[in-house]
Amino acid sequence: MCGIFAVIGSREVSSLLIDGLRKLEYRGYDSAGIATIDNSNKDNSGQINVKKSKGKLINLSNLIKQKLPKGHVGIGHTRWATHGKPNERNAHPHLDFSGQIAVVQNGIIENYRDISKSLAIKGIKFTSETDTEIIPHLIGLEIEQSLANGFPPNGHTLLKAVQKVLTWLEGTYAIAVIWSKAPNALVVASEQAPLVLGFGEGEFFCASDTPALVGFTRTFLPLRDHEIALLTPLGIELYGDDGNRQHRAPSLLQGTEFFADKKDFRHFMLKEIYEQPETAQQWLDRFLPMDLPSGNSVALPISTSLVERIEQIQILACGTSRHAGMVGAYLLEQFAGVPTKVYFASEFRYAPPPLSPNTLTIGVSQSGETADTLAALRMEKERRDSADDPNFYFHQLGITNRVDSSLGRELENVIDIESGIEIGVAATKTFLGQMLSFYGLTLLFASHRQKRSSQEILDLSHDLRLIPKQLADLIKKHDSLSQEIAHLFVDTKDVIFLGRGINYPIALEGALKLKEISYIHAQGYPAGELKHGPIALLDQHVPVVSIAVPGIVYEKVLSNSQEAKARDARLIGVSTYGPESEMFDELFTIPKVSEWISPLLTVVPLQLFSYHIAAHKGLDVDQPRNLAKSVTVE
Numbered sequence: 244m245c246g247i248f249a250v251i252g253s254r255e256v257s258s259l260l261i262d263g264l265r266k267l268e269y270r271g272y273d274s275a276g277i278a279t280i281d282n283s284n285k286d287n288s289g290q291i292n293v294k295k296s297k298g299k300l301i302n303l304s305n306l307i308k309q310k311l312p313k314g315h316v317g318i319g320h321t322r323w324a325t326h327g328k329p330n331e332r333n334a335h336p337h338l339d340f341s342g343q344i345a346v347v348q349n350g351i352i353e354n355y356r357d358i359s360k361s362l363a364i365k366g367i368k369f370t371s372e373t374d375t376e377i378i379p380h381l382i383g384l385e386i387e388q389s390l391a392n393g394f395p396p397n398g399h400t401l402l403k404a405v406q407k408v409l410t411w412l413e414g415t416y417a418i419a420v421i422w423s424k425a426p427n428a429l430v431v432a433s434e435q436a437p438l439v440l441g442f443g444e445g446e447f448f449c450a451s452d453t454p455a456l457v458g459f460t461r462t463f464l465p466l467r468d469h470e471i472a473l474l475t476p477l478g479i480e481l482y483g484d485d486g487n488r489q490h491r492a493p494s495l496l497q498g499t500e501f502f503a504d505k506k507d508f509r510h511f512m513l514k515e516i517y518e519q520p521e522t523a524q525q526w527l528d529r530f531l532p533m534d535l536p537s538g539n540s541v542a543l544p545i546s547t548s549l550v551e552r553i554e555q556i557q558i559l560a561c562g563t564s565r566h567a568g569m570v571g572a573y574l575l576e577q578f579a580g581v582p583t584k585v586y587f588a589s590e591f592r593y594a595p596p597p598l599s600p601n602t603l604t605i606g607v608s609q610s611g612e613t614a615d616t617l618a619a620l621r622m623e624k625e626r627r628d629s630a631d632d633p634n635f636y637f638h639q640l641g642i643t644n645r646v647d648s649s650l651g652r653e654l655e656n657v658i659d660i661e662s663g664i665e666i667g668v669a670a671t672k673t674f675l676g677q678m679l680s681f682y683g684l685t686l687l688f689a690s691h692r693q694k695r696s697s698q699e700i701l702d703l704s705h706d707l708r709l710i711p712k713q714l715a716d717l718i719k720k721h722d723s724l725s726q727e728i729a730h731l732f733v734d735t736k737d738v739i740f741l742g743r744g745i746n747y748p749i750a751l752e753g754a755l756k757l758k759e760i761s762y763i764h765a766q767g768y769p770a771g772e773l774k775h776g777p778i779a780l781l782d783q784h785v786p787v788v789s790i791a792v793p794g795i796v797y798e799k800v801l802s803n804s805q806e807a808k809a810r811d812a813r814l815i816g817v818s819t820y821g822p823e824s825e826m827f828d829e830l831f832t833i834p835k836v837s838e839w840i841s842p843l844l845t846v847v848p849l850q851l852f853s854y855h856i857a858a859h860k861g862l863d864v865d866q867p868r869n870l871a872k873s874v875t876v877e
């Protein structure tokens with residue numbers, strides 16, 4: 244979603260801004276812009292230069308390359324449209340009525356309509372349809388007042404004006420502001436939207452996410468809610484919402500692979516699919532090593548006392564992360580015997596179930612910045628805290644790929660899936676990492692509750708340890724098969740995915756992958772539901788993908804698939820090879836494995852199938868239209 248990158252120092256910043264924004268491209272956006280303060284006039288009066296363009300960053304970089312806007316301070320933005328069409332007019336930065344103040348913003352200002360009306364009454368004309376534009380105007384008015392009251396045109400005057408304006412805004416946002424009369428100042432603030440400060444050598448940064456800082460600095464400090472900072476070429480002053488200076492030690496970016504390259508792959512998504520055996524191996528090495536101390540089923544960072552207290556689990560997540568949660572819920576209930584429910588985070592917040600005692604709330608988010616998931620978790624914490632009853636204590640666990648994210652910081656217990664940065668908007672290897680974490684939790688709860696025999700626990704662990712090799716074989720085999728058949732589906736308009744039991748979430752995930760990158764409408768159903776309505780859609784133009792894995796629902800899924808075939812649907816199987824395979828027009832074979840672990844494998848052909856259809860159609864696989872990697876607005 245929107246990305247902010249801003250810098251202040253002693254060198255020219257326009258190309259640095261483009262560099263930083265490029266590292267935020269993976270978040271998804273539809274226009275981009277920068278503003279710098281050109282301070283080269285002899286009289287020291289700065290001039291704001293704004294350059295914006297619709298579409299990809301390359302358009303902006305082509306626009307400015309003839310004549311780079313000058314300035315040692317600048318703010319940059321990639322916009323994912325919420326209020327107003329994705330065009331140049333609505334792209335950020337936005338200027339105030341005097342043309343002296345420029346602002347970029349992420350998030351949504353909820354009371355912008357009321358504020359715009361009162362600004363219009365004061366004669367202020369708006370040049371965009373955005374909620375953002377009220378901010379520079381409000382700051383402009385406040386600064387006019389400060390100057391009239393004799394305050395000098397400097398960074399602290401800007402800081403004070405921004406502080407005041409923020410008290411009038413409702414919503415969640417991160418902003419960066421510059422003022423042509425204070426070219427040595429950059430003011431940034433955050434309210435429930437991610438923003439990190441970067442400490443370089445003689446230059447300072449702020450960005451929506453840490454990958455943007457790579458190559459500039461490894462020292463960073465995430466802003467907390469309601470915090471505001473004044474950046475100058477000499478350093479950073481951080482203030483809390485009470486106006487007091489804050490002193491917190493910055494952290495050091497971990498990992499070297501923060502900004503991955505595509506290597507020889509055509510797209511990041513394909514590379515990330517190929518990285519799954521490694522993701523699985525690393526997860527196993529950390530959490531399920533061969534040399535586990537005796538009596539331990541898994542090495543997750545979760546205390547025994549927590550596990551012992553928990554009677555039920557609720558999982559809050561969105562999109563693919565919710566599908567991982569659904570696989571988890573199946574395992575936790577059916578294998579470990581813990582009642583578990585999965586919620587759309589976006590629904591949970593406004594329709595939570597009655598408080599249940601001794602409940603573990605698990606937030607799942609690869610980015611750790613999904614606004615719906617964070618808001619649901621915060622709401623749950625608040626209502627459990629205010630119940631003031633030890634039975635309703637907020638027992639919490641996060642599963643994320645970004646421990647440095649808001650989710651990672653806000654939750655007490657976190658499983659870091661450490662899948663390595665995922666650039667493709669379509670989640671693949673992080674889905675695997677999330678599912679594996681639920682397998683780990685299942686082993687933990689099953690052994691503590693003595694729900695399963697030690698042999699069953701050992702069998703599941705043993706099967707999990709075989710996964711990396713099986714994944715590697717599957718990827719190799721199905722990459723070429725899906726490439727071969729992709730052309731058959733280029734004109735397809737609708738696809739139905741069927742699965743049952745533990746593979747029902749995989750049917751949903753297969754459909755989501757296909758929709759998001761190939762723009763083909765797809766729907767996942769529990770196979771038994773087909774005859775209750777969706778079957779009316781079937782004919783020779785609507786292919787059906789059926790996940791049929793030997794186990795308790797195998798025969799049932801095969802019968803449901805036959806029903807589809809009888810309606811002339813082209814049948815694509817994700818199944819083991821056997822006499823039954825004949826019914827499938829196309830078959831992605833998977834090895835004969837225990838049904839428990841089958842989702843770790845059945846998802847792979849579906850990822851490749853979607854990928855090759857989208858690639859064959861020549862679509863932007865890594866950054867599909869309208870989508871964002873981190874969905875930071877509700």
Ligand code: M6R
Pocket residue numbers: 561562563564565607608609610611612613616668669670671755759870871872873874
């Ligand atoms: O970062 P999160 O895991 O919280 O993201 C949740 C969804 O937005 C995400 O899974 C989305 O559905 C992906 N694009 C799926 O590929």
